[in-house]
Amino acid sequence: xxxxxxxxxxxxxxxxxxxxxxxxPSGILGMSHGSLRYALEKGYGLVTTKSLSLSPRxxxxxxxxxxxxxxxxxxxxxxxPGIDEGLREVARFVEATGAPVLVSLxxxxxxxxxxxxxxxxxxxxxxxxxxxxxxxxxxxxGVPLAAxxxxxxxxxxxxxxxxxxxxxxxxxxxxxxxxxIALAAQEAGADGVTLINTLGPGLLIDTTARKxxxxxxxxxxxxxxxxxxxxxxxxxxSGVLKVPVIGMGGVSTGDDAVQMLMAGASLxxxxxxxxxxxxxxxxxxxxxxxxxxxxxxxxxxxxxxxLETGHER
Amino acid sequence: xxxxxTVRIADTRPEGPKATTLYVDAGMEVLPGQFLMVADFAGxxxxxxxxxxEGGRLGITVREYGPFSRRLRSMxxxxxxSLRGPYGRPFTPRPGDCLLVGGGSGIAPLHLLARAILAAxxxxxxxxxxxxxxxxxxxxxFRRLPLDYHETAEDEGEGLTAVDLAARVMERKRxxxxxxxxxxxxxxALRPRLGDLDYQFSLxxxxxxxxxxxxxxxxxxxxxxxxxEGPVLDRDRIEELEDFGRYKRxxxxxxxxxxxxxxxx
Ligand SMILES: Cc1cc2nc3c(=O)[nH]c(=O)nc-3n(C[C@H](O)[C@H](O)[C@H](O)COP(=O)(O)OP(=O)(O)OC[C@H]3O[C@@H](n4cnc5c(N)ncnc54)[C@H](O)[C@@H]3O)c2cc1C
Ligand SMILES: Cc1cc2nc3c(=O)[nH]c(=O)nc-3n(C[C@H](O)[C@H](O)[C@H](O)COP(=O)(O)O)c2cc1C
Ligand code: FES
Numbered sequence: 001x002x003x004x005x006x007x008x009x010x011x012x013x014x015x016x017x018x019x020x021x022x023x024x025p026s027g028i029l030g031m032s033h034g035s036l037r038y039a040l041e042k043g044y045g046l047v048t049t050k051s052l053s054l055s056p057r058x059x060x061x062x063x064x065x066x067x068x069x070x071x072x073x074x075x076x077x078x079x080x081p082g083i084d085e086g087l088r089e090v091a092r093f094v095e096a097t098g099a100p101v102l103v104s105l106x107x108x109x110x111x112x113x114x115x116x117x118x119x120x121x122x123x124x125x126x127x128x129x130x131x132x133x134x135x136x137x138x139x140x141x142g143v144p145l146a147a148x149x150x151x152x153x154x155x156x157x158x159x160x161x162x163x164x165x166x167x168x169x170x171x172x173x174x175x176x177x178x179x180x181i182a183l184a185a186q187e188a189g190a191d192g193v194t195l196i197n198t199l200g201p202g203l204l205i206d207t208t209a210r211k212x213x214x215x216x217x218x219x220x221x222x223x224x225x226x227x228x229x230x231x232x233x234x235x236x237x238s239g240v241l242k243v244p245v246i247g248m249g250g251v252s253t254g255d256d257a258v259q260m261l262m263a264g265a266s267l268x269x270x271x272x273x274x275x276x277x278x279x280x281x282x283x284x285x286x287x288x289x290x291x292x293x294x295x296x297x298x299x300x301x302x303x304x305x306x307l308e309t310g311h312e313r
Numbered sequence: 314x315x316x317x318x319t320v321r322i323a324d325t326r327p328e329g330p331k332a333t334t335l336y337v338d339a340g341m342e343v344l345p346g347q348f349l350m351v352a353d354f355a356g357x358x359x360x361x362x363x364x365x366x367e368g369g370r371l372g373i374t375v376r377e378y379g380p381f382s383r384r385l386r387s388m389x390x391x392x393x394x395s396l397r398g399p400y401g402r403p404f405t406p407r408p409g410d411c412l413l414v415g416g417g418s419g420i421a422p423l424h425l426l427a428r429a430i431l432a433a434x435x436x437x438x439x440x441x442x443x444x445x446x447x448x449x450x451x452x453x454x455f456r457r458l459p460l461d462y463h464e465t466a467e468d469e470g471e472g473l474t475a476v477d478l479a480a481r482v483m484e485r486k487r488x489x490x491x492x493x494x495x496x497x498x499x500x501x502a503l504r505p506r507l508g509d510l511d512y513q514f515s516l517x518x519x520x521x522x523x524x525x526x527x528x529x530x531x532x533x534x535x536x537x538x539x540x541x542e543g544p545v546l547d548r549d550r551i552e553e554l555e556d557f558g559r560y561k562r563x564x565x566x567x568x569x570x571x572x573x574x575x576x577x578x
Contacts, residue, residue, distance in 0.1 A: 029536070031528030031566045034556075038536025050528065050566065058564040062358030063350070063395065065522045067316060076527060081567035096534065208319040209354045209393050275524045279541075 008293045009286060011045060011301045013244065013267055014166045014191055016100045016126060020045030020286050021261065021301045025248050025269035026104035026131060026170070027051065027076065033092035040099055043282040046267060047099070049086055051106035051131040054116060056082040065275075066204050066213040071223015071250065072272045073204050075216040078106055083116055087123040100126035102168065108145070110158045117159040117167070128165050130155060133172030133197040146172040146197075149181050153188040160189035168246065170194035173226070173233055182237040194246040194269070195237055196230045198222045223272035226250045231263045238264025239309045252277060254288010261289075261304045317397045322390050323370065329447040332376040332418070333386040334364060339371050339396060344403035345426035346494075346515055346545040349373065350523040352395040353388065357381035360520045360540070362422035362494075363399070364451060374450055376418035400523050404513055404545050406430045409489035413439045414479045414503060416495025417448065422515060423494055424451050427460060437461070440482055442475025442499075444468060476502045483510075498571055501558025504551070514551055515544045518561055529566065532556050 011021040024047040029035040036047045059079025066073045080086060083105070090101050103125035105116040113130060120128050132155065133146035145151045146169075156169055169185040171178060173196040182193050198220025204213040212218070230249025238245045247260040248269025260268045273281045289301065298304055324336040343349070343363040351373065352358035359381055365372030375386040388394075404422070406429040413423045420441045427437045437460035443449045446466040455462045463482060465473040473481075476499060479491075483506070493503055494515035504512075518530035518539040525541035532539065533556045542550070551557055559574040 028526050029528040029531065029538075032531055032533060032536070032562065034533035034536035035528045035531040035538075036536070037534060038531065038538075041536075056565040056567055059521070061356045062521060063352050063397075064358070065524070065527070076521065079521070079529075079565050081562075081565045085567050092534075206319055206354070206395065209395070211354050213317070213395075215352075215356050215358070271526070275522070275526045279525065 008300050009045070009290060011267065013046065014127060018045035018100070018267070021267045021289070022046075022257070022282060022285060023102070023246055023248070023267045023269045024048055025271040026102075026129060028271040028274060031080075031089075033089045033096065036089070036093040036101065037097060040097060042279050043286050044270075046102060047093075048102040048129060049090060049104050049125075050080045051078055051104040052080050052083045052086040052116065052120075053078065053106045054083055054112055056080065056085070060216045063214055064216065064219070066219070067275070068204055070225030071221060072275060073200075073202055073214060073219035073221055074198065075201070075214050075219035077216065080106075083119050087119065087125075091124040094124040102127045102129050104129040104131050104170070106131045110155050113155050114158045114162055117163045121163050121165055126165065127168055127191075128159065128163060129168045129170050129194060130159060131170050131197070133170055133174075146170075146181065147175040149184040152181055153184040156185050156188035156190045166191035168192035168194050170197055172197045173199050173229060173249070178233050179237050179240045182241055186241055186243050190243060192244045192246060192266075193237065193241060194248065195234050196226070196249045199226045199229060199249075222250065223276060224250045224252055227252075227256060231259055234260060234265050235263040235307060235309075238306070251285070252281065254285050254292060257285050257289050258292045258304065261301060262307050264306050266302075317395060319393060319395050322388055322392045322394060325388070325390055328374060328450050331448055332374060332450055334372045334374045335385070335388060335394070336365075336370055336372050337394060337396070338369055340369055341371075341399060342366075343371060343399040343425075345406065345429050346404040346422050347399040347401045348523075348544060349396045349398035350400070350520070351385065353385055354393060354395065355384060357384075358395070358397075360517075360523060362425075362515075364421035364424045365454075366425060374418065374421040376448075376450065397523060400540055401544050402542060404429075404492055404515070406433045406435065407490045408433045408435045410436050410486070411438070412479065412482065412488035412491045413437060414475055414491065414493040414495070415439070415441045416475045416499040417443050418450065419493070419495030419499070419515070420450050421494075423492065424454055426492060427455065427458060431459065438482060438486075438488065439463065440465075440475055440479045442467065442473070442478060474502070475499060476506060479503065480506045497558055497561065498573075501571075504558075512548050513545050516546060516557075517544065519564055521564075529562065529564075
């Protein structure tokens with residue numbers, strides 16, 4: 001990264017020292033060793049792969065993305081080249097950069113998640129993220145796994161048995177009582193939790209054509225509209241968890257990122273803002289966090305005080 | 314805020330047996346080489362360059378390759394299109410002696426470029442090639458412009474490709490700058506013929522979002538996004554690529570090697 005020599009953005013996460021707390025979320029770039037490198041060079045401290053499944057998936061027929069005043073609706077449909085090809089890209093990236101990678105895995109049942117984790121643990125990644133939550137393939141796969149405490153716990157436990165790498169569970173906001181689901185993941189052995197995946201699904205309508213804008217009809221909502229919800233969920237969950245939280249959802253400015261850290265996140269994902277403001281937004285957010293630390297006289301990202309938990313009614 | 318519009322097709326014009334130009338009054342400015350994500354509300358949204366732009370009316374020349382482009386090119390006046398864009402980095406018109414080399418539908422953005430170079434006071438030579446004579450697109454438009462136009466059909470006479478013909482044209486007169494668009498195999502064959510000449514190529518990669526977030530269109534090893542940092546790339550950017558002329562990625566993100574290119578490495 002081309003920042004001033006000040007090291008205040010450096011952040012520890014599950015035994016790794018990262019140059020910035022900003023994370024490239026799964027599904028944003030992250031398709032190839034080139035795009036992972038690109039993200040690292042643009043200022044992310046940790047990069048995540050596209051969610052990888054056992055077999056390649058071409059994803060949905062377009063349009064798969066659409067913009068609205070509050071952000072973006074997407075239904076890419078978890079396109080990915082499959083775990084084996086995906087891990088080859090991770091290996092090329094690690095060989096070229098030595099940087100850590102969060103390898104995102106996607107399946108719909110415990111045996112497949114376990115098999116994916118087994119292969120990922122033989123690869124060059126540093127951490128595993130279990131995408132338990134994507135809403136935009138719901139028709140195909142039923143309710144998101146992340147809506148059920150028992151399913152989340154069962155999958156995390158199965159994966160932990162075969163996995164030498166730290167495991168992070170990515171949860172969906174589309175569930176009731178997220179703190180109890182997050183706790184279930186922790187009790188099953190998760191080393192961290194990522195919050196939140198896209199909200200919804202939602203719908204946008206083309207009023208001239210009188211049809212949905214997205215060809216798959218519905219899509220997950222991301223971007224500024226979901227920031228307040230993401231902050232609340234991260235705040236509530238991190239309040240009850242011992243393991244670290246990767247917070248994301250609508251973060252678009254330095255102040256948004258500081259809010260996410262104050263809500264209790266250890267690292268902060270920045271995804272949709274790359275469309276809305278361009279890739280330069282990553283360095284702007286890094287700068288914004290740094291300016292906040294300097295202004296408030298806080299020596300490091302980890303020193304940002306957490307918001308106190310309120311009294312639940 | 315919203316970068317998507319829905320418009321009715323204002324006019325259409327057949328371009329030989331395999332292609333059609335769709336005209337829309339889109340009220341947007343599109344620079345040569347930029348593209349639009351085009352959808353027809355029946356499934357599919359794909360990138361297309363703009364071949365003509367005059368007084369707010371845009372022309373999109375669609376050549377039939379597969380199911381989506383077949384449906385698009387048989388659309389009629391009054392049909393509804395969804396357009397997102399314009400996206401991507403355009404060509405830079407130069408005022409000198411410019412050679413434009415197009416293969417197949419790659420000629421489409423070069424038509425808009427030729428007009429921009431002429432307007433900037435440059436001199437233009439165009440070389441257009443396709444497999445058969447009636448697949449050569451927009452020849453009538455180029456012939457109406459004050460430029461030097463050459464075309465070749467690979468199934469006729471000497472069987473010259475656009476690259477062969479461009480090499481002959483360059484032997485006669487060395488241009489100041491070369492622009493090319495077309496199948497990547499053509500671009501890869503052209504590059505060694507250019508020696509130290511400066512150039513810009515327009516690349517095609519599988520696109521889903523068109524706005525730089527999905528990662529579909531990224532190149533290795535630099536990770537540049539063809540939908541944002543491209544589709545038009547400068548010589549320096551192309552020379553850094555390991556995938557140029559070797560492989561691209563399909564809808565799943567898996568590598569697809571070009572015919573003749575070896576995996577490995
Ligand atoms: C920047 C850019 C500008 C283009 N400009 C034009 C143009 O002006 N005129 C024109 O006729 N064609 C143009 N194309 C190509 C056009 O996008 C494809 O022909 C079209 O997507 C084919 O879709 P299909 O379903 O008919 O074919 P398919 O049978 O699906 O595929 C045929 C070919 O098109 C490619 N293709 C399919 N889907 C996509 C996609 N989403 N993104 C990129 N490539 C794809 C495939 O890899 C294959 O090589 C352009 C492509 C790009 C990337
Ligand atoms: C285009 C797009 C594709 C995504 N793909 C994935 C994915 O494959 N796996 C996953 O876990 N999350 C995926 N997500 C969700 C993001 O990782 C992130 O959780 C969400 O977008 C909220 O962050 P943001 O508002 O900063 O984008 C995707 C989001 C977008 C916008
Ligand atoms: S098409 Fe999505 S990044 Fe270029």
